Amino acid sequence: MSDPLIIVGSGMAGMGLARQVRARDARRAITLITADSGDEYSKPLLSTGFAKHLPPARLAMRSPLEVAEALSAVVRTHTRVEAIDPRERTLGIGAERLAYGDLVLATGAAPSVPFTWDAALHDRVFTINDLDDYRGFHAALSRLGPGARVAIVGAGLVGCEFANDLLAGGHRIALVAPEAAPLARLLPPALGRVLGGAMHDAGIDMRLGRTVASLQRDGEAVALTLDDGDTLPADLVLIATGLMPRTELADAAGLETSTAGIQTDRYLATSAPRIHALGDCACVAGLNAMYVQPLQASAKALAATLTGTPTPVAYGAWPVVVKTPLCPVVALPPRQSPARWRIEGDGSDFSAFAEDEAGRLLGFALTGGCVRRKVELARAAPPLLP
Ligand code: FAD
Numbered sequence: 001m002s003d004p005l006i007i008v009g010s011g012m013a014g015m016g017l018a019r020q021v022r023a024r025d026a027r028r029a030i031t032l033i034t035a036d037s038g039d040e041y042s043k044p045l046l047s048t049g050f051a052k053h054l055p056p057a058r059l060a061m062r063s064p065l066e067v068a069e070a071l072s073a074v075v076r077t078h079t080r081v082e083a084i085d086p087r088e089r090t091l092g093i094g095a096e097r098l099a100y101g102d103l104v105l106a107t108g109a110a111p112s113v114p115f116t117w118d119a120a121l122h123d124r125v126f127t128i129n130d131l132d133d134y135r136g137f138h139a140a141l142s143r144l145g146p147g148a149r150v151a152i153v154g155a156g157l158v159g160c161e162f163a164n165d166l167l168a169g170g171h172r173i174a175l176v177a178p179e180a181a182p183l184a185r186l187l188p189p190a191l192g193r194v195l196g197g198a199m200h201d202a203g204i205d206m207r208l209g210r211t212v213a214s215l216q217r218d219g220e221a222v223a224l225t226l227d228d229g230d231t232l233p234a235d236l237v238l239i240a241t242g243l244m245p246r247t248e249l250a251d252a253a254g255l256e257t258s259t260a261g262i263q264t265d266r267y268l269a270t271s272a273p274r275i276h277a278l279g280d281c282a283c284v285a286g287l288n289a290m291y292v293q294p295l296q297a298s299a300k301a302l303a304a305t306l307t308g309t310p311t312p313v314a315y316g317a318w319p320v321v322v323k324t325p326l327c328p329v330v331a332l333p334p335r336q337s338p339a340r341w342r343i344e345g346d347g348s349d350f351s352a353f354a355e356d357e358a359g360r361l362l363g364f365a366l367t368g369g370c371v372r373r374k375v376e377l378a379r380a381a382p383p384l385l386p
Contacts, residue, residue, distance in 0.1 A: 003029075003101015005306060006091060008081050008249070010034035011130070012043060013279025013295040014106035015067070020303030022071045028307070030073040033093075038064030038077035041131045044292060047161035048323055049134065050169030056135040084253035086272040102274050102306055105250060105262060109243035109280035109290065117215040124222045125215060125237045128162070137238065144235050146170040151224050151234035153212055155182040157322055159240035160195065163204055164324045166238075174205035174232055176212060176224065186320060186331040187365045188341040188352050194367045198327035198348060207232065245281045245288060261288040266312035266385075268302045276302055284313060287335070287385055293318040294384065315384035319364075319374055330371045332381055334363030345370060351377075 005021060007014045010032045018030055032038070039060035049059060068075040083092035084103065091098045111127040126137045141148055148171045152159050155177035167173045175182075181192025182199070200206045210226045215237060217223075224232040245261035256263040256271035261283035268276040268284065278298040280290050289295075294315050301313035322329035327348055338354035345351055349368035356362055364377045 004031055004099070005029065005102045005104070006031045006033065006098065006100040007104045007106055008033050008091075009106030009108055009279065009281070010036070010038050010040070010064075010067070010075065010077075011106060011108050011279060012292060013108070013281075013299060014104070015040055016296055016299035017104060017106065017278065017302055018071050018073055020299050021306055022073070024303055024307040026072075030071065031076065031098075032067070032071075032073055033076045033079050033081055033091075034064075035078065035080045036130055036132050038067065038075050039131055040067050043130070044323070046128055046131070046134050047158065047165050049138075050141075050162075050165045050171070053169065056131060056138055059131060059134065081249060084249055084275070086253055086255075086275060089274065100274075102276070104268075104302070104306075105270070105275065105277040105281055106279045107246040107249060107281045109245045109261075111239065112242045112244040113239050114241055115212055115215075118217070121215060121217060121222060121237075124217070124235070125239065127239050128158075129243065137236070140236055141171070147172060148235045149174070149221070149233060150236050150238055151176060151222070151232055152238045152240060153177070153224075154240035154242065155179060155196075155208065156185060156240060156242060157183065157320070159238075160199070161323045162238055162240060163199060164326050167202060167204060168325070172205075173203075174207060174234065175199065176207040176210050176226065176232070178209065178211045180209055182208075183322065183329065183331070186322070186333055187329065187367075188343065188354075190341075190343055191329075191350050191352050191365050191367050194348050194350055195324060195327045195329055198324075202326050205232075243280065243290065245283070247281065250277070250281075258283060260286075266314075267305055267310060268298055268313060276306075278302055285385060287315070289315065289384060291318070291320055314386060317378045317381040317383050319378055321371075321374075327367055328371045329365070329367055330374045331365040332363045332378065333365075335382075335384065336362065338362050353377075 040062040064075045151174045247257040250262045262277040279295045301311040304311035319332040334354040339357045342353045351370045352365040354363040
């Protein structure tokens, strides 16, 4: 039997890779190690669960035991890898040293929060980036019942999706963000305003252009003080201010990293021999896409590489579908700054085309009824990683 393959992280990247490797090699020893509960789940569904009143148990597709059995793999849960020794090819978990033949880092990304709050607010202030977080937030919300006041901080994909979903689930929502319009990294401002208008019209208290100055307990609730001095009362606060690739393990082991993630080439190889990385933690040939399709393509290519067929990964022109039924949004943000955004449409149905000087399509954004142009435009746009 060949040297064991150890995968750190059991999110969609780690789990997807294990599945692909097992499909190609029935005998390889595979160990999945995860700091969380190890349930298999689809992370994108976390921001659609409240409208459907889905308890966390309904989102867990397979338990770690079922995963281990289905993949003939060892799955170690609630286990944090603390160190890597690339020379000895070992991992450190407390005093334990675990030898690997190949190591894959699929450690994801962690919420990045630009302010702090009192630890005493732990039962009121949340981030949701995995199923365990969802369990905690869901339990707190269930204790409050329908009509709870939820303040969401951050108007990126995660903040907007949860705002729409929690509103649909019967709660009262406020959205606070420093940008003038939602989804600033995905949409030109004119289209962001279309989504913002739809959220406002649906009853979401939109506090755009505002940051949070402080969070304080106010009896059983939380008072958010904004930078204009206004105070917003909330039963729960959900912070969605962005994600940072988890690179600490790689950093400490001397691997090449940047704020965009663990640096890899097209083969998902890091700067250290026999160590690969994929998913939200990895910056592949200069790009960290942080979406499902790129990590699925990476898992497929890496599985081929690890089973004897070196395969570079390529990403297509894969648009992001934002799950805001109040105003559907699809976007393929351009990789380089466009010379202009050409915008057409009216009402809530807009198409925006990011173009270079010569009028070539670099990316696009669509709202409302225009989202049906997704496939046609994706065919015309350049791939993310050719
Ligand atoms: P993660 O799922 O974060 O997994 C990381 C794993 O690493 C975890 O198991 C963690 O426990 C483990 N880990 C980390 N450090 C250690 C350590 N030291 N030791 C052991 N284990 C460790 N993308 C889309 O394409 N479409 C969508 O609609 C969409 N919706 C989304 C909605 C939400 C609410 C969120 C948060 C994201 C969404 N995304 C969406 C993004 C997509 O879900 C992620 O890109 C993807 O799930 C990342 O998977 P991952 O396996 O790389 O990371």
